[in-house]
Amino acid sequence: MTARPVLAQGRTFLLRRRRDLLRLAGWSLLESAHTFLGGYGVARALDDGFLAGRTGSGLLWLAVAAAGTLLGGLAVRGVFGGLAGLVEPLRDGLVRRAVSQSLATAVADPARAEGEAGSRAVSRLTHQTEIARDSFAGLVLTARSFVFTALGALAGLASLEPALTLVVLPPLLLGLGLFLATLAPMAAVQRAFLDADEALAERVGAVGAGLRDVVACGGERYAAAETGRLIDAGARLSRRLARWAAVRTLALGAAGRLPVVALLLATPWLLRGGVTAGTLLGALTYLVQALLPALDALMTALGAAGTRLLVVLERFTGDAPAPPPAPAAAPALPGPRHLARPAAELRGVTFAYGPGAKPVLDGLDLVVEPGEHLAVVGPSGIGKSTLTGLLAGLLAPSTGTVTVAGAVALLPQQAYVFTGTVLDNLRYLRPDATPAEVRRAVDALGLAPLVRRLGGPDAVIDPRRLSHGERQRLALGRAYLSPAPLLLLDEATCHLDPATEEHAERALAARPGTLVVVAHRITSAVRADRVLVLDGDRAQCAPHGELLERSGLYRDLAGLWRPGAA
Numbered sequence: 001m002t003a004r005p006v007l008a009q010g011r012t013f014l015l016r017r018r019r020d021l022l023r024l025a026g027w028s029l030l031e032s033a034h035t036f037l038g039g040y041g042v043a044r045a046l047d048d049g050f051l052a053g054r055t056g057s058g059l060l061w062l063a064v065a066a067a068g069t070l071l072g073g074l075a076v077r078g079v080f081g082g083l084a085g086l087v088e089p090l091r092d093g094l095v096r097r098a099v100s101q102s103l104a105t106a107v108a109d110p111a112r113a114e115g116e117a118g119s120r121a122v123s124r125l126t127h128q129t130e131i132a133r134d135s136f137a138g139l140v141l142t143a144r145s146f147v148f149t150a151l152g153a154l155a156g157l158a159s160l161e162p163a164l165t166l167v168v169l170p171p172l173l174l175g176l177g178l179f180l181a182t183l184a185p186m187a188a189v190q191r192a193f194l195d196a197d198e199a200l201a202e203r204v205g206a207v208g209a210g211l212r213d214v215v216a217c218g219g220e221r222y223a224a225a226e227t228g229r230l231i232d233a234g235a236r237l238s239r240r241l242a243r244w245a246a247v248r249t250l251a252l253g254a255a256g257r258l259p260v261v262a263l264l265l266a267t268p269w270l271l272r273g274g275v276t277a278g279t280l281l282g283a284l285t286y287l288v289q290a291l292l293p294a295l296d297a298l299m300t301a302l303g304a305a306g307t308r309l310l311v312v313l314e315r316f317t318g319d320a321p322a323p324p325p326a327p328a329a330a331p332a333l334p335g336p337r338h339l340a341r342p343a344a345e346l347r348g349v350t351f352a353y354g355p356g357a358k359p360v361l362d363g364l365d366l367v368v369e370p371g372e373h374l375a376v377v378g379p380s381g382i383g384k385s386t387l388t389g390l391l392a393g394l395l396a397p398s399t400g401t402v403t404v405a406g407a408v409a410l411l412p413q414q415a416y417v418f419t420g421t422v423l424d425n426l427r428y429l430r431p432d433a434t435p436a437e438v439r440r441a442v443d444a445l446g447l448a449p450l451v452r453r454l455g456g457p458d459a460v461i462d463p464r465r466l467s468h469g470e471r472q473r474l475a476l477g478r479a480y481l482s483p484a485p486l487l488l489l490d491e492a493t494c495h496l497d498p499a500t501e502e503h504a505e506r507a508l509a510a511r512p513g514t515l516v517v518v519a520h521r522i523t524s525a526v527r528a529d530r531v532l533v534l535d536g537d538r539a540q541c542a543p544h545g546e547l548l549e550r551s552g553l554y555r556d557l558a559g560l561w562r563p564g565a566a
């Protein structure tokens with residue numbers, strides 16, 4: 001995207017408001033007069049007054065210079081009045097444009113208008129129009145001030161001594177030229193930087209909101225790699241931006257300071273040519289008191305407000321920037337099994353949902369062996385989901401350590417199924433799964449009739465038309481294919497009938513890797529190698545039979561959980 005459409009429309013906008021521009025220029029001429037009188041008064045006060053021994057005249061000329069300040073004040077008052085005639089129509093025009101853009105979107109695609117496009121329209125109507133209005137006002141103020149101050153100063157220099165302009169003008173033009181040359185490339189880098197920043201913000205927002213799914217999908221490495229790529233791109237662009245800022249500072253130095261240096265260097269030559277001390281001091285006053293501050297203000301405004309204005313106006317004249325690329329394919333994680341190390345280990349883990357809250361888990365020690373099938377049971381609200389959150393890395397322990405070997409896939413109760421083909425959904429955690437591997441997963445979980453009913457592997461799924469149980473079964477197929485060595489099922493089979501649940505759990509337990517199931521039925525616990533009973537600070541972990549003897553709570557739970565009850 002280039003700035004050309006914005007500049008073309010900006011030109012048309014300004015041409016239509018010629019009368020407002022003339023009004024502004026009229027008031028600004030007072031600012032030129034203010035500048036002119038400032039230097040001229042000082043020069044005359046010295047030459048015709050103090051140096052000539054006429055103190056009264058000197059003071060009178062200084063009073064003339066001071067009167068110029070009053071003119072400057074009047075100019076500011078008039079300029080602000082005239083500014084409204086330029087700035088408010090810009091805001092009104094942008095608001096009109098935002099409304100018609102969002103109406104057009106709403107007519108063409110009502111769903112999009114309700115979603116992301118809708119929030120973008122609100123941002124344009126409110127925040128972005130205000131940014132445009134303020135930046136535009138700042139730019140008009142400083143650009144106008146610089147032009148009319150420079151006119152006043154150059155007129156003053158010429159009337160004091162025409163040769164002064166020969167000394168001052170070349171370095172001033174050189175610096176300005178250098179500065180103007182940096183504008184276009186700097187705006188391009190700034191725009192790229194803002195795009196990268198927005199892409200990163202969107203990415204971080206998406207990853208943050210979908211953290212559970214990212215972990216459930218075993219996609220942490222991918223999420224980290226993609227986010228890291230955007231962070232690196234942002235860092236690269238901010239380095240380029242800093243380099244351009246350095247060039248701009250150099251230009252500012254050249255335009256503002258070199259004329260002063262040139263004047264000082266030319267002093268002997270000027271004095272030989274008959275230039276008086278008063279004229280030299282007047283020239284210095286023009287440079288240091290008028291030109292330099294006006295130039296500083298202009299460059300700061302152009303550098304900050306200018307690029308901001310350009311970028312915001314581009315949002316109104318063109319399409320919004322493309323969203324960051326969608327996740328292409330999660331790379332397969334390296335060889336899952338690491339049989340020598342525990343699959344997961346908790347040491348003295350205490351966790352509370354807040355500094356003053358009672359710990360949900362208190363000093364929990366647990367070692368889950370590789371390949372083990374562990375069931376987690378306990379009364380409602382005792383901390384089973386909290387434990388899976390800790391194992392998945394979604395929560396950090398208040399004290400103690402949680403160590404997990406390799407990636408983790410967490411399947412929550414609410415299965416995530418997206419609009420896409422059956423195959424895409426099954427391969428979401430492992431996009432490079434071969435057809436044979438997909439077939440194995442479908443067979444292992446008995447998903448073939450469901451896949452057929454949905455129209456085959458290439459049929460597109462509408463998630464809203466699937467039952468909770470069907471969604472859970474697809475998610476289980478995905479978990480089976482996942483390369484993550486540790487699968488966490490947090491009531492992920494609660495919508496399945498007991499036979500289907502048993503089939504799925506046995507298939508997942510037979511899959512190479514470790515399985516931790518927050519049990520929904522006692523049968524889940526009976527099937528597991530070991531059962532962890534959470535009971536506040538008295539957790540116990542043992543096989544089903546042993547626990548029946550050792551734990552009153554487990555006996556109670558087993559009694560309440562009639563086999564096969566939902």
Ligand SMILES: Nc1ncnc2c1ncn2[C@@H]1O[C@H](COP(=O)(O)OP(=O)(O)OP(=O)(O)O)[C@@H](O)[C@H]1O
Nearest residue numbers: 353354360378379380381382383384385386387518
């Ligand atoms: N985000 C949270 N903020 C504050 N407290 C929470 C939060 N999540 C859970 N809790 C509290 O922590 C305790 C343990 O919750 P958790 O969901 O881990 O229990 P659970 O055993 O999985 O329960 P259930 O079997 O009902 O799903 C509960 O008292 C719950 O109210």
